[in-house]
Amino acid sequence: MSISKKGLLAGVATATIALVATFVAPAAYAGTSAAACANVGSGYAVQKGKTVEVFTSVVGDELTRYAKASADFTACTGIKINWNGSDQFEAQLPVRVAGGTAPDLALVPQPGLIAQMVATGQAVPAPSAVVNNINRYWSKSWRNLGSVGGRFYAAPNSANLKSLVWYSPKQFAKYGYTVPTTWADMFTQSDKMAAAGQTAWCGGIGSGGATGWPSTDWLEEVVVREAGATVYNNWIAHKKGAYFSDAPIIHAMNTVWGWMGNSKYVGKVSTIATTSFQDAVTGIPSGGCMQLQQASFIAASLPKGSVVSPTGDAWVYYLPGINPAVTTPVEGGGEFYLAFNSNKATVEVQTFLSTPQWAVSRIKAAGSNGGWLSANSGVPAATYSNPLDALSAKYLSDSHSTFVFDASDAMPAAIGNGAEWTGFTDWFANGTPVKTVAAKIDAAWPSASN
Amino acid sequence: MPSFWSENLPKLGQMFAAIAIFLTVLAVIFFIAGKANGKKQRPIAIVVFLGPALILLLFGLLGPAIRTLLLSFKGSASKHWVGFNNYQWLFTDPSMRIVLRNTVFWILLTPIVTTGLGLLLAILLDRMRRESVAKSLIFMPMAISFVGASIVWEFVYKFANPNQPQVGLMSSIAHHLGFEPPNWLLTQPLNTFLLMVVFVWSQTGFAMVILSAAIKNVPADIMEASSLDGATGWRLFRGITFPMVRSTFIVVLATMVVATLKLFDIVRASTGGNFGTSVLANEMYSETFIRYDAGRGAAMAIVLFLLVIPVLVYNIMNLRRERTIA
Numbered sequence: 001m002s003i004s005k006k007g008l009l010a011g012v013a014t015a016t017i018a019l020v021a022t023f024v025a026p027a028a029y030a031g032t033s034a035a036a037c038a039n040v041g042s043g044y045a046v047q048k049g050k051t052v053e054v055f056t057s058v059v060g061d062e063l064t065r066y067a068k069a070s071a072d073f074t075a076c077t078g079i080k081i082n083w084n085g086s087d088q089f090e091a092q093l094p095v096r097v098a099g100g101t102a103p104d105l106a107l108v109p110q111p112g113l114i115a116q117m118v119a120t121g122q123a124v125p126a127p128s129a130v131v132n133n134i135n136r137y138w139s140k141s142w143r144n145l146g147s148v149g150g151r152f153y154a155a156p157n158s159a160n161l162k163s164l165v166w167y168s169p170k171q172f173a174k175y176g177y178t179v180p181t182t183w184a185d186m187f188t189q190s191d192k193m194a195a196a197g198q199t200a201w202c203g204g205i206g207s208g209g210a211t212g213w214p215s216t217d218w219l220e221e222v223v224v225r226e227a228g229a230t231v232y233n234n235w236i237a238h239k240k241g242a243y244f245s246d247a248p249i250i251h252a253m254n255t256v257w258g259w260m261g262n263s264k265y266v267g268k269v270s271t272i273a274t275t276s277f278q279d280a281v282t283g284i285p286s287g288g289c290m291q292l293q294q295a296s297f298i299a300a301s302l303p304k305g306s307v308v309s310p311t312g313d314a315w316v317y318y319l320p321g322i323n324p325a326v327t328t329p330v331e332g333g334g335e336f337y338l339a340f341n342s343n344k345a346t347v348e349v350q351t352f353l354s355t356p357q358w359a360v361s362r363i364k365a366a367g368s369n370g371g372w373l374s375a376n377s378g379v380p381a382a383t384y385s386n387p388l389d390a391l392s393a394k395y396l397s398d399s400h401s402t403f404v405f406d407a408s409d410a411m412p413a414a415i416g417n418g419a420e421w422t423g424f425t426d427w428f429a430n431g432t433p434v435k436t437v438a439a440k441i442d443a444a445w446p447s448a449s450n
Numbered sequence: 451m452p453s454f455w456s457e458n459l460p461k462l463g464q465m466f467a468a469i470a471i472f473l474t475v476l477a478v479i480f481f482i483a484g485k486a487n488g489k490k491q492r493p494i495a496i497v498v499f500l501g502p503a504l505i506l507l508l509f510g511l512l513g514p515a516i517r518t519l520l521l522s523f524k525g526s527a528s529k530h531w532v533g534f535n536n537y538q539w540l541f542t543d544p545s546m547r548i549v550l551r552n553t554v555f556w557i558l559l560t561p562i563v564t565t566g567l568g569l570l571l572a573i574l575l576d577r578m579r580r581e582s583v584a585k586s587l588i589f590m591p592m593a594i595s596f597v598g599a600s601i602v603w604e605f606v607y608k609f610a611n612p613n614q615p616q617v618g619l620m621s622s623i624a625h626h627l628g629f630e631p632p633n634w635l636l637t638q639p640l641n642t643f644l645l646m647v648v649f650v651w652s653q654t655g656f657a658m659v660i661l662s663a664a665i666k667n668v669p670a671d672i673m674e675a676s677s678l679d680g681a682t683g684w685r686l687f688r689g690i691t692f693p694m695v696r697s698t699f700i701v702v703l704a705t706m707v708v709a710t711l712k713l714f715d716i717v718r719a720s721t722g723g724n725f726g727t728s729v730l731a732n733e734m735y736s737e738t739f740i741r742y743d744a745g746r747g748a749a750m751a752i753v754l755f756l757l758v759i760p761v762l763v764y765n766i767m768n769l770r771r772e773r774t775i776a
Contacts (some may be wrong), residue, residue: 199613206722208718208719209718209722209735209740210722210740211722211724211725267611267614268613271610273607273636274609274635274636274725284615288614412742413740413741413742414526414743423546426723426724446743
């Protein structure tokens with residue numbers, strides 16, 4: 001057994017050849033189908049009758065699509081993947097791991113939980129085949145998100161992108177505006193809109209009990225664009241030098257205030273506090289307001305009959321970067337496959353799930369509506385049938401991308417769902433000075449143990 | 451696809467079976483209790499009748515109440531004792547003081563306005579032509595949940611950027627009258643009173659119907675006798691009608707006070723507690739379930755509990771006094 005483990009941890013090609021030679025005669029598995037194997041890629045050993053459990057928070061139809069996307073892998077290798085979805089995933093995973101019934105693989109939706117699981121000592125570092133894939137197909141920031149203490153554990157699954165700006169191609173064409181590619185151009189053009197009497201930016205942060213959240217995204221976009229991923233992640237961790245009241249965050253808040261808190265661009269600023277985030281997008285097709293920073297889901301709130309296309313009533317462009325040292329800054333979310341053992345079958349499934357082949361079949365399983373994106377740069381752009389997905393995937397899979405997770409989601413609830421929301425709502429409603437807002441949020445940061 | 455009936459009929463069967471088992475158990479207990487006689491009869495009767503209720507109270511009310519009390523002296527993750535820290539924060543934090551101020555406003559104003567308006571309408575509509583039509587119309591908002599009512603009123607209070615058309619009813623009226631409307635829900639302390647309007651609009655019908663029933667119960671001969679003695683209008687109301695419906699008035703008032711104390715939906719749905727409109731029940735929810743600070747949430751629950759007690763005590767005292775009169 002120890003020999004086989006070592007073999008697996010060695011280089012991917014040699015290891016697989018060795019495995020195939022040692023343990024199974026190729027094509028001995030009756031179910032192996034050449035057509036299926038063509039979609040899966042080469043180098044997998046046939047392991048008939050093995051089942052690998054992937055524990056996930058994905059349930060329902062979406063889970064069925066995972067099973068559909070992995071059907072070829074099972075047909076080719078004989079390894080059955082048991083996609084086990086639970087809406088209690090985040091509560092259940094620590095319980096299972098502590099109780100000695102850890103799944104083979106877990107699809108973890110946030111980096112914080114990876115660290116927590118690694119701390120239990122039960123999670124195992126990624127095998128070399130997966131390490132090779134992450135180095136080959138993902139940007140360095142993705143590798144860092146899946147690493148704990150400098151060791152790489154978990155490769156990403158799907159990804160989503162928040163760094164988008166909604167605009168109306170028809171309105172832009174009418175007034176001769178173009179899609180800006182730099183931060184400075186974006187504001188030169190916004191100034192033009194303001195001079196023409198137009199409202200350059202739409203804004204709304206109203207969301208009932210969650211009022212304020214869209215403005216936390218604005219700040220996050222600016223922080224990563226100005227200061228980069230390291231400061232951004234220190235900010236989440238509340239490390240000295242990256243408190244809300246420290247220079248980089250204060251600077252970013254001032255940038256946000258010059259943008260979404262600027263009456264030249266948005267009209268009456270306090271209205272942003274009482275406008276719901278859904279209502280904010282309704283002015284886009286008619287040109288009531290020209291641009292809105294918001295993720296792709298907001299398309300559902302556009303007025304009925306709006307055509308979402310690069311020449312239609314509404315479309316998106318990528319929110320440009322600010323600091324040239326921060327390449328392709330991208331804010332979004334994603335999940336990671338974390339393994340709890342290094343059994344042969346587990347390693348093979350984990351390896352497959354880090355390949356472009358897996359991403360391609362999963363994207364195809366999503367159908368024409370799309371909605372499943374990968375940051376894997378090995379996925380051909382033509383795979384996406386939904387053009388909005390294709391545009392988002394372009395930036396997610398950029399090999400130089402600086403990817404960061406939503407900071408307010410990763411901060412303690414007292415901040416990310418509390419002081420930051422109320423502080424920012426007060427900021428936009430009353431124009432409270434930036435330093436006062438920042439100091440209040442810092443003061444609310446909970447102590448380590450309570 | 452299993453049909454609706456094949457899926458749900460067995461469940462219905464199970465339900466009836468459960469009810470049958472429950473009734474059988476009851477019958478057995480009553481049978482045994484009935485056999486008992488002599489000295490043991492009274493204690494057994496007490497256990498049989500009070501036992502189940504006491505057990506439910508113990509686990510469903512007393513247990514959670516004690517736990518909440520204990521939690522209110524612990525930190526956000528309930529790991530360490532923090533003494534009176536949560537209460538100190540509750541009464542000294544500037545934003546919490548606004549919450550407490552709003553809660554006091556709500557308690558002082560809304561029950562009296564709602565019940566008073568309900569009484570006024572009940573009297574005005576009494577014996578009016580087509581009384582039932584008018585009453586139905588006024589009662590109707592009661593059928594809408596507070597969340598629904600808040601959304602309806604959101605359209606009244608809506609304020610758009612001045613360069614956009616004003617679609618909110620009040621903003622639009624103000625605009626047409628020629629003055630710039632304020633951002634209603636943002637203007638303190640006006641916004642708290644605007645939210646109270648939603649409550650009053652929704653609950654006045656309820657107060658009116660209950661009080662109207664009480665007015666109709668005032669014996670006609672008393673009314674006739676007093677009018678023969680020359681009592682009319684205000685004197686008739688003050689001397690006869692109000693004293694006769696006083697106990698109903700107090701019950702409705704108490705119901706409204708309790709409803710106000712636990713008020714949560716209107717604030718949450720319309721402003722989310724922002725712009726200085728939050729009340730205790732809303733903050734209690736936010737602290738416990740959004741910011742995950744169980745200690746502060748529990749402390750607020752205890753304060754709310756203490757505030758409800760006087761209302762309940764007064765209500766019970768009132769009930770007892772009536773019983774002795776009867």
